[in-house]
Amino acid sequence: MIPKLNIVPFVSVDNMMKLVLSIGVERFLTELAEVVEEDFRRWESFDKTPRLAAHSPEGVIELMPTSDGTAYGFKYVNGHPKNSRTGRQTVAAFGVLADVGNGYPVLLTEMTILTALRTAATSAVAAKHLAPRGARTMAIIGNGAQAEFQALAFKSLLGIDKLRLYDIDASASQKCRRNLAGFGLDVTICGSVEEAVQGAEIVTTVTADKQYATILTDNLVGSGIHINAVGGDCPGKTELHADILRRADIFVEYPPQTRIEGEIQQLAPDHPVTELWQVITGQIPGRRDPRQITLFDSVGFATEDFSALRYVHSKVTGTAFFEELDMVADPDEPRDLFGMLLRAAA
Amino acid sequence: MIPKLNIVPFVSVDNMMKLVLSIGVERFLTELAEVVEEDFRRWESFDKTPRLAAHSPEGVIELMPTSDGTAYGFKYVNGHPKNSRTGRQTVAAFGVLADVGNGYPVLLTEMTILTALRTAATSAVAAKHLAPRGARTMAIIGNGAQAEFQALAFKSLLGIDKLRLYDIDASASQKCRRNLAGFGLDVTICGSVEEAVQGAEIVTTVTADKQYATILTDNLVGSGIHINAVGGDCPGKTELHADILRRADIFVEYPPQTRIEGEIQQLAPDHPVTELWQVITGQIPGRRDPRQITLFDSVGFATEDFSALRYVHSKVTGTAFFEELDMVADPDEPRDLFGMLLRAAA
Structure with a gap:
């Protein structure tokens, strides 16, 4: 140059x-x-x-x-x-x-x-291979700095056109809806996680607290959905109840890093996971079954x-x-x- | 700020x-x-x-x-x-x-x-604790980008006032002498390593070839000198014959890094070395004997x-x-x- x-x-x-x-x-x-x-x-x-x-x-x-x-x-x-x-x-x-x-x-x-953009782009790439075909509705739990980027990546790559937002701080959801006005998304602000996930084929969790949290509990996760777990990305920081992980097929970027930082830090170190690149190259199928729960345990990789x-x-x-x-x-x-x-x- | x-x-x-x-x-x-x-x-x-x-x-x-x-x-x-x-x-x-x-x-x-300055400053700090008292003459083998910085650090911190330069490319030595004019150093350009080390109480090796080289052979190293080995700093890149290492007391920055990158990569992984910080804090003596050969196996640490x-x-x-x-x-x-x-x- x-x-x-x-x-x-x-x-x-x-x-x-x-x-x-x-x-x-x-x-x-x-x-x-x-x-x-x-x-x-x-x-x-x-x-x-x-x-x-x-x-x-x-x-x-x-x-x-x-x-x-x-x-x-x-x-x-x-x-x-x-x-x-x-x-x-x-x-x-x-x-x-x-x-x-x-x-x-x-x-x-x-x-x-750029990190917000690449995280959203990677989530959408994973979802292309893992989410239910024809998914239109995504719930986003945690409506902070990442939320709009996730929404637009899923709109652009998967055709998501309905968003269900929830944040413990309602003003964050309002900010998110305001920012997304004009992008052709039908946005609903919800009063609880339970309400947000209703009818959603994809659930994105992207909260920021550095602690073992339980943003999603097992009873809220129905069959057939794809969970895009973005917020749990360092030791001691998780978002999902371990029971969800045990029911889901788990896809990760780079196992040596995800075992330390991802949702799967809650599981045994030999719990089976699939590497995303193997799905993308066609070596291992992504979603195989409409009732299967798929989970992209995203931590972000180099x-x-x-x-x-x-x-x-x-x-x-x-x-x-x-x-x-x-x-x-x-x-x-x-x-x-x-x-x-x-x-x-x- | x-x-x-x-x-x-x-x-x-x-x-x-x-x-x-x-x-x-x-x-x-x-x-x-x-x-x-x-x-x-x-x-x-x-x-x-x-x-x-x-x-x-x-x-x-x-x-x-x-x-x-x-x-x-x-x-x-x-x-x-x-x-x-x-x-x-x-x-x-x-x-x-x-x-x-x-x-x-x-x-x-x-x-x-800044790296050239900090490498020279660190070499001089080590030499303050390891070189013979009252040393006035330093040989510098390898007269590239680092040489003048080494010369001035040893002048400022140890009072070195005589330099003996050698490089396989004589124009590098001339460049070094030209740059050091006016700094109050008596500079001699030598025709061989053997000539350069004559009368030097401190020998600095700072060559750049990425290979196992033997800039200094055992017969050239007399008793009582301090060797400041700067150039050997990655796997496969060394400057000293292993026999010198076996006669010297070896001082290093951070053993887990130096064992991989330093001159001591030529030795057994348990060959005894002293950590520089222990000398600086007074826990372990530096130079104990006027006949001792001390070696600072410098690789540069974070x-x-x-x-x-x-x-x-x-x-x-x-x-x-x-x-x-x-x-x-x-x-x-x-x-x-x-x-x-x-x-x-x-």
Whole structure:
């Protein structure tokens, strides 16, 4: 993109919003989902490792690297449930794409908005393979920062047109409905989880509390539904009652990470799960039975961020939606780093 | 430093050079060495993990995180020996300091120059405890990007005033001597390693080839010297003949990482080594005997980058040597990320 060796293109929050709006949120989600699915299809070509998490009493800071042997990507992301009290995001992120051949970064980008988009796109990719055919109605339990992105990804990829919202804070549901006005969704705000899940073929749980919670109890889960469990994503943070897990067929991104962080941390370490990439490649069937309960126990994996980074890198090239950061030292002679410093003094 | 929640201060390469020059290279190295030593002294308060390395045939990309429970830091760094052929640095880096309490980054900075400074500062801290008292002469084998930084750190912290340089490429030695003119060092360019080590009380090896090399053979190492082995820092990359290691008392940063990456990868996994922090805290003596060969098997550890990040953060505050990056999404209401996107359209 840029010939100067010292320069790394940087996509700020403002430029990310401009990029998303210039493409259109729904088209962005659809195209991103294609890249996510493409990368799941070549799952075996990725260098995979559970994310490196630094836990503290207040939250977690994580690094999520991966590589396909040609490009390398990583995301920095935090999770601090109390952050909203001080006006901060509970989840904020940025990421880098780099060239494996020379190790130089080729993109630095905000990933707070991008993570919301890639999480929603991944949920929708999983649901394409797991949700009941012809599903039209989705319940969303937890109507915070992720909710609208989930709604639009499921609309764009699956044709969901009815939403049933529930949040312990009714103003969050109202915010969500207000934001989705004009997107062609029929939105109902519900007074309880029980009411929200009525008639829903897909139930998305996306709450933020860092604790063992029971957003969904077993009696609320009827046969045939698909559960998209997004909020339980670190040790000690779950959303579903364990009895639901025992009735469901469970699909995960990367078992070594999900066993620690996902809903299945509540189960025995050898409880059978299916890897999503095996469904996407056709090695293992997704939904087999209209009465089956399918559960996508989503925690977010590095390859999804990699997909998002390479999608943004491809889209931002040739646009004005990035700045040039002087981030890599570029002396006239690579071995003369000190000389560059001396010449800067002159 | 900045009240706006979306803003992260960014120190570019240009601003890093301005910061270093405004402080003065030698004072920067001395102050940074104090911070490095301070952090080694509270070694046990750090969350430590070997760096996360992605190896490829061309090189390596690494993430090096650590935290003291209050601040979190990580460095991204590559190592690509062939990079100089295309005008790139063999080692380029950037890093982030963040607040553990809310997970938000508080500093993004170039670390190519900063890594050279922190590596030299750390070498000098180790040598303060390990080199013969009153040492005045240092040999530097390998006169690339690191050499001048090593020279000035050893001058500032130990009083080294005679340098004996050797590189397989004589122009690198000449570049090094030229750059060091005016710093009060008596510099001799030597025609061989054997000549360079003559009379040197300290021998620094800092070559870049990614292979098992034998820069120093056993017959060249006399009793009483301190070896500062900087260049051998990844699997398959060493500089010293194993016989030297067997005669020396070996000091390392973090054994789980050094056993994989350092000179000691050539030895049995239980070969005795001493951890540098134990010497710095006084738990274990450093040099005990004038005839002893001491070896600092340096590979570079995350806490040293953490020290460098917090030093730069403290020095850059209140200066003009940073830019403001719009890196963290800051909606009016934290849970209304999508609404921020919608409002950006208006």
